[in-house]
Amino acid sequence: MTVAAIIDGKAHAAQLRARVAELAASFERKSGRKAGLAVVLVGDDPASQVYVRNKGKKTVECGMASFEHLLPEATRQEDLIALVEKLNADPAVDGILVQLPLPDHLDEQAVVDRINPDKDVDGLTPASTGRLALGLPGLVPCTPLGCLMMLKDRLGSLSGLDAVVIGRSILVGKPMAQLLLAESCTVTIAHSRTKDLPEVVRRADIIVAAVGRPKMVMGDWIKPGATVIDVGINRLPPEPGKEKGKLVGDVDYDEAAKTAGAITPVPGGVGPMTIAVLLRNTVVAAHRNAGLELSADAI
Numbered sequence: 467m468t469v470a471a472i473i474d475g476k477a478h479a480a481q482l483r484a485r486v487a488e489l490a491a492s493f494e495r496k497s498g499r500k501a502g503l504a505v506v507l508v509g510d511d512p513a514s515q516v517y518v519r520n521k522g523k524k525t526v527e528c529g530m531a532s533f534e535h536l537l538p539e540a541t542r543q544e545d546l547i548a549l550v551e552k553l554n555a556d557p558a559v560d561g562i563l564v565q566l567p568l569p570d571h572l573d574e575q576a577v578v579d580r581i582n583p584d585k586d587v588d589g590l591t592p593a594s595t596g597r598l599a600l601g602l603p604g605l606v607p608c609t610p611l612g613c614l615m616m617l618k619d620r621l622g623s624l625s626g627l628d629a630v631v632i633g634r635s636i637l638v639g640k641p642m643a644q645l646l647l648a649e650s651c652t653v654t655i656a657h658s659r660t661k662d663l664p665e666v667v668r669r670a671d672i673i674v675a676a677v678g679r680p681k682m683v684m685g686d687w688i689k690p691g692a693t694v695i696d697v698g699i700n701r702l703p704p705e706p707g708k709e710k711g712k713l714v715g716d717v718d719y720d721e722a723a724k725t726a727g728a729i730t731p732v733p734g735g736v737g738p739m740t741i742a743v744l745l746r747n748t749v750v751a752a753h754r755n756a757g758l759e760l761s762a763d764a765i
């Protein structure tokens with residue numbers, strides 16, 4: 467029997483995009499130009515092309531300008547860095563996102579390091595990471611910020627709660643832990659070397675799973691009433707006669723939903739929030755870059 471409330475990421479994302487659209491319109495009225503997001507894709511990976519197109523479409527739907535830069539697979543490091551520098555200097559561009567992963571011959575960190583931190587809407591530059599750790603205003607990676615927004619909407623104050631983040635990547639696990647710490651949670655970061663992961667997870671009021679292993683977190687690891695945020699996106703092998711396998715998260719959803727207080731589904735949970743937060747980061751960056759006030763609770 468399912469007892470958990472389902473946290474509807476699609477509905478949260480739609481609400482956030484509507485707010486971004488309002489702020490984008492008021493930004494345009496005040497500054498005389500649209501907020502702008504530049505997305506850079508190197509190579510012809512079809513899945514990445516779909517992501518980039520989707521980001522561009524959603525950017526325009528929110529009333530912002532989208533600049534897409536599709537570069538060939540053989541792009542040289544210096545040419546990619548030259549493009550990043552050009553976008554850094556372009557006053558029409560408020561946010562820069564370099565779609566990762568880059569082809570193997572390119573040095574990802576060296577490219578990301580060149581993005582102006584004030585335009586770093588993916589929150590991955592050393593400056594953004596440092597600002598987050600220091601509690602200074604800055605841009606925060608989209609996926610963990612989306613998770614935090616859904617947690618706060620569900621639970622209100624997170625102060626004093628035990629949170630376990632499974633995964634320690636730069637993209638999700640580490641910034642998620644920083645955000646929860648800033649909300650005064652007692653945070654444990656678990657990873658592949660953690661001893662007795664089930665026991666660690668059983669302590670948690672909040673579980674964020676960002677591992678990339680299908681259904682790894684079992685139902686009996688969940689404390690009754692806990693809130694479960696499943697970041698994982700894993701495709702199972704296709705069933706006989708089917709072309710594509712099912713998408714599942716890192717949590718065994720059916721079992722966890724019997725014990726958890728609330729849980730995000732996969733798909734339809736964290737995924738839709740990620741692009742919405744990218745748009746949110748762009749409109750926030752636009753205001754800051756133009757010297758326009760945006761109160762902390764405006765979005």
Ligand code: NDP
Nearest residue numbers: 609633634635638657658676677678697698699736737740
């Ligand atoms: P990474 O591969 O960078 O990190 C995975 C983390 O999981 C590592 O820290 C690793 O530990 C840990 N891990 C691996 N195996 C275990 C294990 N058996 N027990 C405990 N921890 C383990 O992945 P990402 O953080 O980039 O992504 C994680 C998942 O989230 C993926 O499925 C990805 O597709 C998804 N994702 C979804 C997004 C969305 O928008 N919904 C956005 C970004 C990612 P160690 O460091 O010790 O190796």
